[in-house]
Amino acid sequence: MRPTVHDIAERAGVSLATVDRVLNDRPGVRAVTRAKVEAAIAALGYVRDVAAANLAKGRVYPLVFIVPAGENPFMRGLEAEIRHAGRHSAAERTRLSVVTVPAFDAAALAAAIDAAAASDDTAGIAAVAVDAPEVAAAIARAREAGIPVVTLVSDLAASGRDHFVGVDNVAAGRTAGSLMGRFLGGRPGPVAVLAGSMRVRDHRDRLEGFLAAMAAMPVARQVLPVLEGQDDPAVSRRLIAGLLAATPDLAGIYSLGAGNGGLVAALSGRSDICVIAHELTADTRAALETGVIDAVLNQDAGHEVRSAARVLRAKADGLPVVAAQERIRIDIFIRENLPPAAEEDERSGAGLYQGD
Amino acid sequence: MRPTVHDIAERAGVSLATVDRVLNDRPGVRAVTRAKVEAAIAALGYVRDVAAANLAKGRVYPLVFIVPAGENPFMRGLEAEIRHAGRHSAAERTRLSVVTVPAFDAAALAAAIDAAAASDDTAGIAAVAVDAPEVAAAIARAREAGIPVVTLVSDLAASGRDHFVGVDNVAAGRTAGSLMGRFLGGRPGPVAVLAGSMRVRDHRDRLEGFLAAMAAMPVARQVLPVLEGQDDPAVSRRLIAGLLAATPDLAGIYSLGAGNGGLVAALSGRSDICVIAHELTADTRAALETGVIDAVLNQDAGHEVRSAARVLRAKADGLPVVAAQERIRIDIFIRENLPPAAEEDERSGAGLYQGD
DNA sequence: AACTTTCTGATTTACGTACATCAAAAAATC
DNA sequence: GATTTTTTGATGTACGTAAATCAGAAAGTT
Secondary structure, three states, rough: OOOOOOHHHHHOOOOOHHHHHHHHHOOOOHHHHHHHHHHHHHHHHHHHHHHHHHHHHOOOOEEEEEEEOOOOOHHHHHHHHHHHHOOOOOOOOEEEEEEEEEEOHHHHHHHHHHHHHHOOOOOOEEOOOOOOHHHHHHHHHHHHHHOEEEEEOOOOOOHHOEEEEEOHHHHHHHHHHHHHHHHHOOOOOOOOEEEOOOOHHHHHHHHHHHHHHHHOOOOOOOOOOOEEOOOOHHHHHHHHHHHHHHOOOOEEEEEOOOOOHHHHHOOOOOOEEEEEEEEEOOHHHHHHHOOOOOOEEEOOOHHHHHHHHHHHHHHHHHOOOHHHHHHHOOOEEOHHHHOOOOOOOOOOOOOOOOOO | OOOOOHHHHHHHOOOHOOOOOOHHHOOOOHHHHHHHHHHHHHOOOOOOOHHHHHHHHOOEEEEEEEEEOOOOOOHHHHHHHHHHHHHHHHHHHHEEEEEEEEOOOHHHHHHHHHHHHHOOOOEEEEOOOOHHHHHHHHHHHHHHHOEEEEEEEEOOOHOOOOEEOOOOOHHHHHHHHHHHHHHHHOOOOOOOEEOOOOOOHHHHHHHHHHHHHEEEEEEEEOOOOOOOOOOOOHHHHHHHHHHHHHHHOOOOEEEEOOOOHHHHHHOOOOOOEEEEOOOOOOOHHHHHHHOOOEEEEEHHHHHHHHHHHHHHHHHHOOOOOOOHOOOOOOOOEEEOOOOOOOOOOOOOOOOEEEOO
């Protein structure tokens, strides 16, 4: 059986109260006594029963997630994951809530952060950041009020946030470029890039990585000027249609933002162009299956949500974060390793695999 | 605040004991009363505090993991993950232990299963199966004794095991074939397959998927007869060296088993051949970085261990398993999305990402 | 009506930890 | 040596649930 505080007390020859003082480092213990207790802890290999401890503490961690509103399927999947995690977060004594704000609206986001920070029972904030000074200021205010803040999916390093939960977008772009280059092989023709907006940090990062990888390929290849679809399916569709008309020898398209529904519609079944997109959603999944999209790079929203919750709790408790453990992986999906669509049990997400 | 059993009792107008009887469905409750209590549970949205319940139950689940001994880096990584999970499994009231048996030794594996089942405090067994009747018989015996059994990594469906924790190896082979075909494009030359042994189920499955995917490619390509390296680096090295000498126009190699150290050594820095291998280990990681290996398909040992533990606990409690949630994903790694090597904190694995 | 059987209530103990209180002992200070 | 300060012990309550006991009420059976 696992040793308990009682065992430590007995072994160290002290009382339970003293053990408690050492464990939760409360004052009033002599150095020698503390050493004795710590020796006993080490000797017995004692580990605190977190479940019992949390039960006794009765503490809960109300965490607020702020995500952009709108039709962006990835964001809706993210929201679904938050709600899903919220329903199963009882054991971790964590309470998750979701706030949506208009996409790309820095003022609204800043206001939402301020509101969350103003609430007396907010233990932490996770926000999909918009790259703007007022957002950075709001995050700084929250942190000054003692509330930990993490950025989610899209970073804002200048804000002084406690942590960023998301993928390395430069690496993601490099991965896309490498795959594009290998898939195309010696085939001639230029490559196009469809982004949401160059004002968004993660899109800029992905482009940078993609260009670097393309440049490093043995075969030089022309990359056309970036198209900005505003993450909007209708705009994207128009842009891609124009591109196809103007560039008959187009070899590939890298879609580094959202709005892939429009991209797929514009391609209307053409599988001769090598297409690489981001985020596994209903649109991209279907296009992978039909061969219109060749590869999808994905960040697992479920992992991100759980990582954000873990980090915020650790910060709230003043505990260190194991960075290596919180790294979000860049998943590559092709048709053959596509996970089966989930049976839509209780979440409305894109049907991603949910690990643990 | 979350509702507790007391709230339910009050709301339903019954005593705490009755609520307890309903919750843990013990006998001695009239149908009408039960309905009242269940209505109160639904109305208040009560969810059992698992931490408190486990604390009260005091029950622990001693689970035995049986894995092959030897130098196979994936298996050693698996073992490291089990030990790692064991150190952090306190919260789940689970106790993990590892037993190693000689690789491919059916008799030894069967004996280990019998021994684990004979122990009075074994709540479940997870075993990397060898495809042999005596193993199937041992698993059947354990299950008759009321001990749940899951197969890990390599399945043995005929044994009647409760569950299989591992990837879809046919799909893995198809993925490899598809990537190989796309990476090679129009480049001519035959492709070789290096397996461990055709007597092992997962290797047969991978080969099947690979051949199917290659056959489905637009460009027909010759696949040379399978080489069997016994998962042994020295044997593999010899076989590959011979292959290279005999086949100057070789275009690609699919290594579907272990022993990749020998493969890499035989290739000695050649990056003109397209190589796809399985499992991210120190060997394959290094080869990915130098360009000798082009892609690695991976099954996350950490996920598998945690999934196995969850499934065994559920089975031990007679609870249903959410199959969709326990599916193990096939990860694709190329140089650009390689996760950074872990800082070897306390595990000796291959430095894989550890999610949650 | 007396009886058995089945249900329900009230109460208690336990799980392992956190946290508070008060008294007692030990150490340090004057 | 008397006093203050610091350290330690003893004890109790709480968290939310599980599980057991025993008494009492309700239902069903003769």
